[in-house]
Every structure is written in structure tokens, then in C-alpha cells.
Amino acid sequence: MQDDLSNSVRQSDVMDAARAQAMQVALGQTPTLKAGDALPPFFHQLYFWTPQPPDALGRDGHPKVGGLIPDMGLARRMWAGGRLKFEAPLRLGADATRLSFCETATRKQGRTGPLAFVTLRHEVWQAGALCLSEWQDLVYREDPAPDAPRPVAAMAATDEDASEQVHFDATMLFRYSALTFNGHRIHYDQPYAKDVEGYDGLVVHGPLLAQHLMLMAERALGPLTQFSFRATAPLIHTEVATLCRKGRSFWVRGPDGRLCMQAEA
Template identity: 70%
Template sequence: MTVETQTDVLDPARAAALQIALGQGGTIRAGTPLPAFFHHLYFWTPQPPDGLGRDGHPKVGGGLIPDLGLPRRMWAGGRLEFHAPLVAGQAAERRSVRESLLPKTGRTGPLAFVTLRHEIWQDETHCLTEWQDLVYRNDPSDNEPRPMPPVARTDETARREVSFDSTLLFRYSALTFNGHRIHYDLDYARQVEGYDGLVVHGPLLAQLLMLFAEDVMGPLAQFSFRATSPLMHTETATLCRDGQSMWVRGPDGRQCMIADAAARSQ
């Protein structure tokens, strides 16, 4: 099994910048435990221009993900186990493997599901494990019917309204070094990948849900999420919670993401 290893110093300024971008102030300093999922600000894998695919992501085929001949990439969901806090200002190591690769055929043609597993270590402590589920598929055809999105629950016991714009999507892309053009190139998002607008990052929605969960539940032990319908940058969404269950509801009532959060034992 191939293991890719990266090291990075968890710059507190980058974490504070994300807090500011989300309207939460910039309180993180060296020595501060990072909020859940903030590790996505680190372990960048920059490539030269000729190392990028048409979508702005690094080309597949040279690392953990083979070239499957499927041009569209989507982050379908993930699962995290938090073992110990990551601390800003200190070095950390990420160890990554491809856990599974499953080709399938769906209603719109061939698909491939890839699961990556990441372990992050700091000061010889295993701090978290993350499973990242990716889907690769063909471009949409002009006569391809759009799938009907699921309808979201309306029985939440707590909610938060969140809104997005192209500036926030750009800043999140920059802070996470995510070059996927569906988040900042409107013509590409519409004309090539068939979206109605710029797509709100699935990880950004998951990040907002985790921050919501931490505010209510305290430090998390586990979090899992699955994207079910894309959200556009012009849309306001509702973050919903009922016990451990969480979800994102679009302005038309559709379900954009479902999640489950579990708090760490005190």
C-alpha cells in the first residue's frame, strides 16, 4: 500500500484568516487548539501549471488516484475521528493512503468511487483520522435529466442561516489551496460542468456544520457527512440540528448535506 507523507507547520495566521472570512473574528494564536476540520487549511500539494487538469485540480494518475478517464470530480462526503486536539503553530505530519477504488455504472454512465484515508500526527500523537470519499464521473450531456434532489427535514430543534458570495468562495479556495474552477469560474461551472452558478464547497458546508456542533456540543469525537445536492453561491442555506443529526437545507427546501456529530467524552 502506497503511503504519501507530508509535513506542515500549522500557521496560526492562516487559521485566524479563516475565522475572519467566516465572520467569527481572528482569535487563533500559536498554542491555540484548532477547531475541528481546520486541518484542511494545511498540507497543500501545489503543482505547476502543466501538472493541473482542466478543472484546476492536480492531474490524476501520478499519486494515490489513478487516471480513470472520468473528468468530473466531486467530494461526496467523509468521516472523521478526533483523537486529540491539533495545536496551532506546531509542525504536524499527514499520512495518506488510498483505502478503496470502486468503479460502477450509474444512470448517467460510468462512475468511480475513491476513498482516501488520512492520519494526522503532531508531536508523536495521532490526533485525527479522516476518510475522504470522492466521486469521478463523465461530463453531463445536454439532454441528460437532472436528478431530483431529496427534500430536507423541517423538524430541527436548532438552526442557523448562512449566506455565501463569490468572495467567500474565493477566500475559502485560497486558504485551502483548492483550485477547482467550479468554485470561482462561473463560465466553467455553467458551460462545462452544468451547474447553475458557482458551487459552494462541500467541505465549507461541512466546516460550518462542525463549528455549529462544537458551539453546542463542545469538542467533537466523531463527525460524518454526505453531500446530497449542490448549493449555489447566490443561495442562502439553513444549518439544522436535532441531537446528533445535522443537515443543510437549501432555500427551496432541498437537502444539500446530511451529517452526524458526536461529542468527546468529558
């Protein structure tokens, strides 16, 4: 079925090598990328910014809903997961175009209150070819009540074949927010994160955890053709994460053993 382009958002950007190098440095890597190189998986998050003036932002720092994402009356946003299909390499130093569509938007009644589920689909094109298809799964919900019990997280597997630890701090979260133009205050405004959205501290970006897992997968398996991930529990910036791999399965384990993210490559 042909997409309705009247309900899409089209953006163009240059895959600037300097921005990709800045991401390498933020991740603790040597800045080796240059024009003509293939963009590492998920580094496209550095491009296609959607800056908005202050009066077009919601209380959480994200652009207000009501455009591509419909307003369903729920204030608290979470990136629940995503899926990617890598069709062809994106090349640094060249122009690229992204088309964005809202595939689904539904509101349901959950055990703890109303929930809204939104799936965005993005296509990234370069030199007339579709290079990447991405689906983003977002969840919107009400703010937690002060006396609401904390959800019990599932425990992560401990039978991995390989693992590595990753440390986060407020500077890392700030730099990732800046490089991806992510204004969500849970990643840099600790009073807001704790007092309004009910977290124990600054929240590590779900996409940042997914980025680490994708790079781990690429090191183990070679160039990726598909990757999917689902966030299951928040990780706080003071916690050490353990990245785990078993075959084509990957996951993030928190310091108390809880499962924070699971993925397949």
C-alpha cells in the same frame, strides 16, 4: 494490518496561527486563535497544500489523477462526503505530519453512466501522537449531456430543534479556495461551472458546508470525537443555506427545501 507506506504520501507543515486567523475572518469570526491553542475542527484543511505546476493540473484545476488517485478515465470530480475521528487536539504553532493513503478505488456503471468511487484516508500526527483520522469519499463521473434531465434532490427535514442561516458570495468562495489551496474551477469560474460541468452557477464547497456544520456541532455538543457528512445536492453561491440541528443530527437545507448535506456528530 500494517499500512503499505510505499503507496502513501507524506507531508509536513507548521500549524500556522495566522492562517487559522484568516479562516476565522473569512467565516465572519473574530481572529482570536494564537500559538498553543487547539485547532478548531476541520481547520486542518488549511494545511498540507499540494501545489503543482500548471502542466500537472487537470482541466478542472485539480492536480491530475494518476498518482495517489488512479486515473479511471472520468473527468468530473465531486467530494461526496467524509468521516473524521478526533483523537487528540492539534496545536497551533507546532509541526504536524499527514500520511495519505488511497483505501479504495472502484469503477461501476450507474443509471446515468460510469462512476468511479475513491476513498482517501489521512492521518495527521503531531508530537508523535495520532491526532486525527479522516476519510474522504470522492466520486468521478462523465460531464452531463446538454439535454440530460436534472437529478431530483431529496427534500430536507423541517423538524429541527435549532437552525441558522448562512449566506455565501463569490468572494467567500474565492477566499476559501485560496485558504485551502483548492483550484477546482467550479468554485470561482462561473462559465466553466455552467458550461462544462452543468451547474447553475458557482458551487459552494462541500467541505465549507461541512465546516459550518462542525462548528455548529461543537457549539451545541462541545469538543467533537467523531463527525461524518454526506453531500446530497449542490448549493449555488447565490442561495441562502439553512443549517439545521436535531440532537446529534445536522443538515443543510437549500432555499427550495432540498437537502444539500446531512451529517452526524
